[in-house]
Amino acid sequence: MAVESSSSTWSQRFEEGLHPAIERFNASIGFDITLLQQDLDGSIAHARMLASTGVITAEEAEQLVAGLEQVRSEAAAGQFNPGLEDEDVHFAVERRLIAILGPLGKKLHTGRSRNDQVGTDLRLWLRGQIDAIDVALVRFERALLAQAEAHAEVMIPGYTHLQRAQPVCLAHHLLAYVEMAERDRARLRDLRKRVNICPLGAAALAGTPVPIDRRHTAAALGFDDVYANSLDAVSDRDFAVEFSAAASLVMVHLSRLSEEVIFWASEEFGFVKLTDRCATGSSLMPQKKNPDVPELVRGKCGRVFGHLQGLLVMIKGLPLAYNKDFQEDKEALFDAVATTLACLEAMAILFEEGLQFRPERLEAAVGSDFSNATDVADYLVAKGVPFREAYQLVGGLVKGCLQEGILLRDLALERWQQLHPAFQADIYEAIHPRQVVAARRSEGGTAFDQVQLQLRRAKARLDGAA
Numbered sequence: 001m002a003v004e005s006s007s008s009t010w011s012q013r014f015e016e017g018l019h020p021a022i023e024r025f026n027a028s029i030g031f032d033i034t035l036l037q038q039d040l041d042g043s044i045a046h047a048r049m050l051a052s053t054g055v056i057t058a059e060e061a062e063q064l065v066a067g068l069e070q071v072r073s074e075a076a077a078g079q080f081n082p083g084l085e086d087e088d089v090h091f092a093v094e095r096r097l098i099a100i101l102g103p104l105g106k107k108l109h110t111g112r113s114r115n116d117q118v119g120t121d122l123r124l125w126l127r128g129q130i131d132a133i134d135v136a137l138v139r140f141e142r143a144l145l146a147q148a149e150a151h152a153e154v155m156i157p158g159y160t161h162l163q164r165a166q167p168v169c170l171a172h173h174l175l176a177y178v179e180m181a182e183r184d185r186a187r188l189r190d191l192r193k194r195v196n197i198c199p200l201g202a203a204a205l206a207g208t209p210v211p212i213d214r215r216h217t218a219a220a221l222g223f224d225d226v227y228a229n230s231l232d233a234v235s236d237r238d239f240a241v242e243f244s245a246a247a248s249l250v251m252v253h254l255s256r257l258s259e260e261v262i263f264w265a266s267e268e269f270g271f272v273k274l275t276d277r278c279a280t281g282s283s284l285m286p287q288k289k290n291p292d293v294p295e296l297v298r299g300k301c302g303r304v305f306g307h308l309q310g311l312l313v314m315i316k317g318l319p320l321a322y323n324k325d326f327q328e329d330k331e332a333l334f335d336a337v338a339t340t341l342a343c344l345e346a347m348a349i350l351f352e353e354g355l356q357f358r359p360e361r362l363e364a365a366v367g368s369d370f371s372n373a374t375d376v377a378d379y380l381v382a383k384g385v386p387f388r389e390a391y392q393l394v395g396g397l398v399k400g401c402l403q404e405g406i407l408l409r410d411l412a413l414e415r416w417q418q419l420h421p422a423f424q425a426d427i428y429e430a431i432h433p434r435q436v437v438a439a440r441r442s443e444g445g446t447a448f449d450q451v452q453l454q455l456r457r458a459k460a461r462l463d464g465a466a
């Protein structure tokens, strides 16, 4: 037998309760309980504002606040467990308040609607989460910086098209991800400004005849401004889309780094060793050590990108103002935030203690290829040979070496001089990987001294942030 839900939620217009399946379908309490603290904070600010404009007395406001704080304590003690019949966190809190305070509790919802209330709660919550993501980004950056500092002299092959291109400083490679993380932080800082606008007081859609003071609640809740248009206030979810887009880019960056770690850890590359702290074994193959952490990060991108897409599609056809479709914004945002935070933490730990670079393997890798070929051409350019001519000559030289199975450094000086009389004995020094890296001193280039500069700037930036 299906249990009929009570019809007491709604006005006396309703005579029958919801169908139990529809009650389940309609309810958001299963997930929007996440917004409990923000809902309480918003209601406390609203109650005090109502007193400030004389809608209720100061004493009534303080009783409402005490009642709301009691709900907070009950929740902390695990004694506030709303059920489906409460529909959502907003109704759940109001019901409990009325149970605690009696008729006075019924005054709280004066001049307010769940539409502006839920928008307020969600913005307050997201604002806090953005701040938490910023902290997580800083930790991730510090982990990269520590590895960069520890390997300031180590080189790694640099690739284009995943073909060996030119050797670079390992710290330079890691610092590229620090730059990406800094852009992520800047993006979040920027969109936070648009999250931090208060919709409270828009009421259902049109504002309210109740004498409210929107600036009062906005200031009490730490918002920078109030929405100028009540219709926009209750139907704007741009901030959710913007956040999901920024979170998606965080995930893109983590995923690209993950992909690199995964192949660095392979037998074929052997550039890093995974420590036992972050690697897992195989249930079957005893020799295996698997890079589960970066693989999971790479794999989790799909959920965050999916939430961005889901939000865009959910919003695009909605007429003004509030529509129940908006209830779907919560799980998307909650999961986008949780996933981003979890991946940032895991990647920070991976770089703090989950992997060890193998300098001997990296050293061997940069010394055993033709990634110094450009430097031969640059050598000739410095002696007045036009670049395109030098490029052609060196191409032929590489071809010859490949046929003989030797490297450029193995060529005798006569061979060099046969190719072009400008070659001198200093060609050997010029094509040494260390010199190849050290020579790239253009601003932002991979030369060791340029990288030191980058490192110092990146650290100063973070110290300024802390």
Ligand code: ARG
Residues within 6 Å of the ligand: 028, 032, 088, 114, 115, 118, 322, 324, 326, 327, 328, 330
């Ligand atoms: N649970 C709803 C949501 O998440 C709260 C707002 C409900 N408003 C309404 N008019 N039904 O969006």
